[in-house]
Amino acid sequence: MRYQVWAFVRSLLIATMTLVAVIVVGSVGSGLLNQPAANAQLSQVSRQIPVFRRPVSPPRSQPSAANQPFMTLSPGRGSYTPAEEYAPADPTNFGDRFITDAFGMPTYQAPIVVIHETVSSANSALNYFRTPHPRDADQRSYHALIRRNGTVVYIVPPERRAFGAGNSVFDGPNGIETVTTNPLFPPSVNNFAYHISLESPTDGRGNQSRHSGYTTVQYQSLAWLIARTGVPQDRITTHRAVDRSGSRRDPRSFDTQRFAAALQDLAA
CATH class of the missing domain: 3.40.80.10 (Peptidoglycan recognition protein-like)
Structure with missing residues (x-):
């Protein structure tokens, strides 16, 4: 008797989990397929995101592998020296x-x-x-x-x-x-x-x-x-x-x- 009850409960749990999975997949699928609505939401959000005008590349002024800057000015040479x-x-x-x-x-x-x-x-x-x-x-x-x-x-x-x-x-x-x-x-x-x-x-x-x-x-x-x-x-x-x-x-x-x-x- 206990075995029959357990088998029934087990079958019920499996059926419930399967139903939940179907509902979740269906809701995700409808979101991906509903492109006009999704695009409208993305467009609305994108208008609120600031545009960063500066590139994100690392600056050359950071030390290189040889710890040398891009350019330095050497001491002046010759007899002429300006103010x-x-x-x-x-x-x-x-x-x-x-x-x-x-x-x-x-x-x-x-x-x-x-x-x-x-x-x-x-x-x-x-x-x-x-x-x-x-x-x-x-x-x-x-x-x-x-x-x-x-x-x-x-x-x-x-x-x-x-x-x-x-x-x-x-x-x-x-x-x-x-x-x-x-x-x-x-x-x-x-x-x-x-x-x-x-x-x-x-x-x-x-x-x-x-x-x-x-x-x-x-x-x-x-x-x-x-x-x-x-x-x-x-x-x-x-x-x-x-x-x-x-x-x-x-x-x-x-x-x-x-x-x-x-x-x-x-x-x-």
Whole structure:
């Protein structure tokens, strides 16, 4: 008798568990098949999720395997030594250098130097860099700026990424080089560039194609600073050369012969 009761109870338990399993599977299946309703819920939720504008790649400024930063400035050489100033940019106007791009691919580019001009007074440019700019599209900076009197102003440390060139590509000995650090913006050279800007003359603070040029001490300071970076001459370029927006022409009226002579004087 006890065996018959146990068999009945066992059969009842198995039937109950089977029924519950059918109900659960049916409810899950209806959720997967009911795509319009599910999509509507996902769309509603996605509008409440903030979009993170910064890539999650680890910064290049973290120590590498050899504990070496991306770039350092060596002591100046030669008899020429310019005056120096420090005018740090607001943290919103520069960032980290990344060892992987926005898609997780490793970055491997060697440093380049990009030469700019301010198209304004040096103080006006420095004031802009020292002002917080929360919007990504407004963020700009150079690593260094050279005044008309040759004074070198340091703005962003060399191991950090200055926002000196937006849509840009370096076409050099190794072919096309550029890095996407934010998928919402075009790729640029900023991740491996050291940006130096020359203060424009007073007759160059507009949209004209040319102006009276740069001073002798500006060329000397430019050569002196670039020599400190250790970047070879075939990786020295201009904003105009790397720009892909079609809107950048700087540094206008740049005299490559005077610059080359200044470099040669340092090497002598």
